[in-house]
Amino acid sequence: MGRLVFAGATSHVGAILKNPDAHPESSVRLHAAWDRMAAEISEADPDVVLVIATDHYETFRLEHYPTFCLGLAESYDAWGEYGNPEGTVAGAPETGAAILADLVRHGFDVSRSHEMLLDHAFMVPIIRLGLVDRPVLPLFVNCNTAPLPTLDRAAQLGSALRAAVESLPGDVSVAVIATGGVSHWVGLPQFGQVNDAWDRRFLATVDEGDLDAIVSLSDEEVLEEAGNGALEIRTWVAALACAGATGAETYAYEPMPDWAIGIGIVRMEVGA
Amino acid sequence: MSVLGLTKMTWDLEHLDGHVDELLGDPRTFMSRYDVSDTEARAVEQLDATALLELGMNPVALRNLLVLLGIPHGQMYTHSTSLLDRADS
Numbered sequence: 001m002g003r004l005v006f007a008g009a010t011s012h013v014g015a016i017l018k019n020p021d022a023h024p025e026s027s028v029r030l031h032a033a034w035d036r037m038a039a040e041i042s043e044a045d046p047d048v049v050l051v052i053a054t055d056h057y058e059t060f061r062l063e064h065y066p067t068f069c070l071g072l073a074e075s076y077d078a079w080g081e082y083g084n085p086e087g088t089v090a091g092a093p094e095t096g097a098a099i100l101a102d103l104v105r106h107g108f109d110v111s112r113s114h115e116m117l118l119d120h121a122f123m124v125p126i127i128r129l130g131l132v133d134r135p136v137l138p139l140f141v142n143c144n145t146a147p148l149p150t151l152d153r154a155a156q157l158g159s160a161l162r163a164a165v166e167s168l169p170g171d172v173s174v175a176v177i178a179t180g181g182v183s184h185w186v187g188l189p190q191f192g193q194v195n196d197a198w199d200r201r202f203l204a205t206v207d208e209g210d211l212d213a214i215v216s217l218s219d220e221e222v223l224e225e226a227g228n229g230a231l232e233i234r235t236w237v238a239a240l241a242c243a244g245a246t247g248a249e250t251y252a253y254e255p256m257p258d259w260a261i262g263i264g265i266v267r268m269e270v271g272a
Numbered sequence: 273m274s275v276l277g278l279t280k281m282t283w284d285l286e287h288l289d290g291h292v293d294e295l296l297g298d299p300r301t302f303m304s305r306y307d308v309s310d311t312e313a314r315a316v317e318q319l320d321a322t323a324l325l326e327l328g329m330n331p332v333a334l335r336n337l338l339v340l341l342g343i344p345h346g347q348m349y350t351h352s353t354s355l356l357d358r359a360d361s
Contacts, residue, residue, distance in 0.1 A: 057333045061283055062276045081286065082339065144332050187321075187331030187338075189349045228331060260346070 002168030006044040006175035007243035007268035008037055009206075009236045011182060012053065014084045014120045015259040016128055022258035033252035033265040038130040040267065046175035048092040049136050050099075050161070050242075052235040053121035053179040054143035056081075056186075059113075066111035067149050068157060070103075071138040072096040076118050084120035085127050092135035095172055099137070102164035108157060116140070121232075125179045143180060143232040151215040154234035158241025165242075178239035180232025182253075184261035188228060194255040198225045199262040202233065206266055209247040211240055229261065236266070244271030275328050277307035278316070282337040292340060299355045317355045321348040 016034075021027055041049070058079045060066065073091045080086030096112075103110050118126075122138050125131070141157075142148055149157075165174045182199040185191045205213050214237055222230050240248065248268040255262045281303065285291045295302040303313045315323035319341060324334050338348050341355065 057279065057283065057330070057336055062279050145330055187333075187335030187345075187348065188325075189322075191348065192346055 002165045002170070002172040002174055004162060004165050004176065004242065004270050005046050005173045006041050007239055007270050008176075009178035009239050009264070009266045009268065010034065010037070010125050010129070011261060011263040011265070012121045012124045012179040013184070013259050013261050013263070014082065014124055015256075016124050016263075017085060018083055019258065023254070023256055026254035026256060029252050030254055030256075030263055030265065034128050036251055037265060037267060038128070041129060041131065041175055044173070044175060046134065046173045048095045048172060048174050049131050049134050050139060050165075050174055050176045051122050051126065051136050051179065052139045052141060052176065052238050053125070054232055054235065055121060055140055056119050056144070058119040059117050060140060060142075062145075065142065065145055066140065067142045069111040069113050069116070069140040070096055070100050071116040072100065072112050072114050073116060076116060076122075076136065076138060078123045079117050079119045081119055085123040087123070087132065089118070089126060089132055090135045092137045095135075095168060095174075096137050098168055099161065099164040102167050103160050106160060106163065108160045121179055125177055129177065141235050141238065143234055144186075144228060148219060148231060149234060151217060151234055151237050154237040155211055155215050155241040158238035158243075161238065162242045162244070176239050176242050178235040180235045181226075181230050182233070182262040182264045183226035184229035185227035186229050190227060192257065192260045193227070194257060194260070194262045195226050196255045196262060198230075199253060199255070199264060202226070203250045203253055203264050203266065206236065206240060206268075207248045207250055209240065209245045209269070211237065211245040214240070240268055243268040246271030274307040274309055274312065275330070278312055278324070278329050278337070279333045281306045281308065282333050282340070285340050286336060295341070296355060319343055319351065319354055
């Protein structure tokens with residue numbers, strides 16, 4: 001059977017790579033946390049990295065807009081939008097097909113894509129965490145185009161993913177990385193604001209593994225307090241549920257005004 | 273309103289060569305290719321983020337549109353530029 005060998009989450013803003021040394025006293029702590037996470041993923045040595053992220057009107061547009069979509073491609077090109085990373089990463093189509101089949105078999109009707117270009121939501125963490133040479137399995141979650149899947153549904157997805165991973169044939173090892181958040185406002189007048197207090201409360205709740213508290217948040221509250229970019233926490237919820245929601249450790253949190261976002265980096269326990 | 277038309281136009285501006293120049297050269301002719309209302313076209317000409325947001329454009333797509341047209345993300349709601357100024361220059 002398959003095994004989940006690592007779980008974590010990180011913000012994904014392009015400035016992480018484009019302007020890495022902003023606020024040096026803060027960014028040095030963030031980079032240390034990413035380096036730590038990268039080393040731990042390397043040590044876990046997963047066969048496949050399941051990356052749960054959103055898209056910013058690059059791959060998915062209103063012509064076709066899924067709620068959840070799993071990539072089944074042999075490889076994935078990056079958009080390289082607005083100076084964000086270009087390149088190509090390997091896929092894991094057989095693992096993806098098996099996970100998709102298991103999800104659907106158990107009532108989770110996730111869409112699939114055999115050609116799914118990746119924007120910075122996927123590529124920044126893939127590059128920053130040293131994952132470019134590992135097969136990736138991208139899972140898109142709608143985090144910005146209403147109606148969004150509920151946080152509870154994201155948690156259900158995470159649990160279903162864990163079951164699907166453990167149903168994989170052979171001895172496939174999987175890491176799950178969620179990307180997005182924490183507080184930031186995209187394309188709104190509040191752009192540039194960061195809600196340090198909200199972010200720290202959210203991360204403390206993640207560290208406690210208190211999935212019930214997180215899914216009780218309303219989107220209206222998240223939007224008001226932490227911005228539309230914080231709606232991306234549904235990817236974190238999915239990863240936390242996938243990991244078993246037994247706890248986590250925030251490796252770093254920094255409000256980064258020059259990046260217009262609060263950056264969180266969290267390692268999640270892999271529980272039963 | 274035709275959120276779809278604005279969103280499709282934004283994606284084309286980003287990914288299809290020459291489209292930004294065509295829009296800047298003759299905004300109305302360029303926008304006539306898309307299902308964009310007169311009100312929306314006027315808002316695009318004025319690079320009016322407030323109006324486009326009120327018309328229902330998704331803020332992520334709206335950010336893409338204005339950045340493509342030269343307005344920094346942080347100045348979307350404070351700038352005083354319009355496409356017509358550029359077309360005249």
